[in-house]
Amino acid sequence: MRKWNFSAGPAAIPEEVLQEAQAEMLEWEGSGMSVMEMSHRSSEYTDIANKARQDLIDLLKVPNDYxxxxxxxxxxLQFSMVPMNFGLRGVADYVLSGSWSKKAIYEASKLVDTNVVCTSEPSNFNNVPNETSWNCTENAAYLHYVANETIQGNALHIPPMTNAPLISDMSSVILSEPIDISRFSLIYAGAQKNIGPAGLTICIIKNDFLKTASAELPGMLQYAKHADADSMFNTPPTFAWYLSGKVFAWLKNKGGLDSIGEINKLKAKKLYDFIDNSDFYSNPVNKENRSIMNVPFLLKKPDLDTKFLTEAEKAGLLNLKGHRSVGGMRASIYNATPIEAVDALINFMGDFQSKHG
Ligand SMILES: Cc1ncc(COP(=O)(O)O)c(C=O)c1O
Incomplete structure (x- = not known):
């Protein structure tokens, strides 16, 4: 029996999508084979791949020059590919707002000159420092930030104003609400949260910026080579691409990003309101930086953590353990997690509090 899965990633996939894939598992549309067995250069697979790409472009309203x-x-890999391709023309500016930005900075620092424009590390990344306090480099090669820090559950909801090319890791927030792609030179995201199965990474890159990339790198590490080959420079992760295409079609059917964005805001508000109104649970993140996708919370009595997780699992609520580096709990409520799942979690939390509070 399927249960509510609050995993941070690989994360829940819409059940309808899994059912469709199940129905097509042995044979895809009269082709005589499974999608997994098709050549990535066949006309059948090219149609699948092109449709998925177009649906993603439609959902995100990606402008033509990307x-x-x-x-x-x-x-x-993007933590390294970004500086390799674009970091050689000056200092690369980074916002340090959580564990993933820290990893991105660590990898970039091995390759190029980096400058950390701000950090919230002294306060355990419970906020994203206000843009007015950032110490940016003049003529920086780019400015990189993680739009949603999956582990700490903080987010920068509005892209920063900058003259530098803006680059964002949107792994845990892409497709959760509309975004203005034209503000960015490059966006990347691992698939295993709001896109589809692990193994695929989406990268959206502006043509003008792409032209400035280093051409000295091995082919696999050059964005331009992948762009020239329509992302078939080598064999792509064909099944993950196909399944992600199904998620994009599902999202379009649901009314696209405006509609899912409203649902996501409502889900997050319900959960944060419940936490804020309780004296048993708490969320450490500054209100204006709270993530809509990943909601960490602490129990007032941490010795009850294990009991909470065991009982939650018995109640059909899975993967609520916080990341090992921060402890406590975390509910990841991506697109495929419906309001009913959040309601079930809130009911459980209320019951647990009345028994143990
Ligand atoms: C914001 C963010 N960036 C980067 C990563 C690393 O992604 P991957 O495991 O796909 O390399 C994650 C993984 O959870 C993430 O949440």
């Missing part, structure tokens, strides 16, 4: 790439290596 490339949409389907890559591998996770968001983690």
């Amino acid at each position: 490339q949409v790439l389907f890559l591998q290596g996770g968001a983690t």
Whole structure:
């Protein structure tokens, strides 16, 4: 029996999508084979791939002067590919707002000159420092930030104003609400939260910016090579691409990003309101930086953490354990998690509090 899955990633996938994939598992539309067994260069697969790309472009309203790439290596490879391709023309500016920005900075620092424009590390990343306090480099090669820090549950909801090319890790927030792509030179996201299965990485990159990339790198590490080959420079993760295409179609059917954005805001508000109104649970993040996707919370009595998790699991609520580096709990409530799941979690939390509070 399927249960409510609050995992941070790989995360819940819409059940309808899984059912469709199940129905097509042995044979895709009279082709005589599973999608997994198709050549990535076949006309059948090219149609699947192109439709998925177009649906993603439609959902995000990607302007014409951008490339949409389907890559591998996770968001983690982007931590290196970004500085390799774009960091050699000056200092690379980074916002340090959580564990993932820290990893991005660590990888970039091995390759290029980096400047940390601000940090919220002294307060355990419970906020994103206000833009007015950032110490940015003049003529920086780019400015990088993590739009949603999955582990600490903080977010910068409005892209910063900057003259530098703006780059964002949107792994845990992409497709959760409308965004203005034209503000960015490059956006990347690992798939395993709001896009589809692990193994695929989406990268959206502005043509003008792409032209400035280093051409000295091995082909696999050059965005331009992937763009020239329509993301088929080598064999792409065909099944993950196909399944992600199904998630995009599902999202379009639901009314796209305006509609899912409203649902996501409502889900998060319900959960934060419940936490804020309780004296048993708390969320450490400054209100204006609270993530809509990842909601960490602490129990007033941490010795009850294990009991909370065991009982939650018995109640059909899975993967609520906070990241090992911060402890406590975390509910990840991506697009595929419906309001009913959040209601079930709130009911459980209320019951647990009345028994143990
Ligand atoms: C914001 C963010 N960036 C990067 C990563 C790393 O992604 P991957 O495991 O796909 O390399 C994650 C993974 O959870 C993430 O949440």
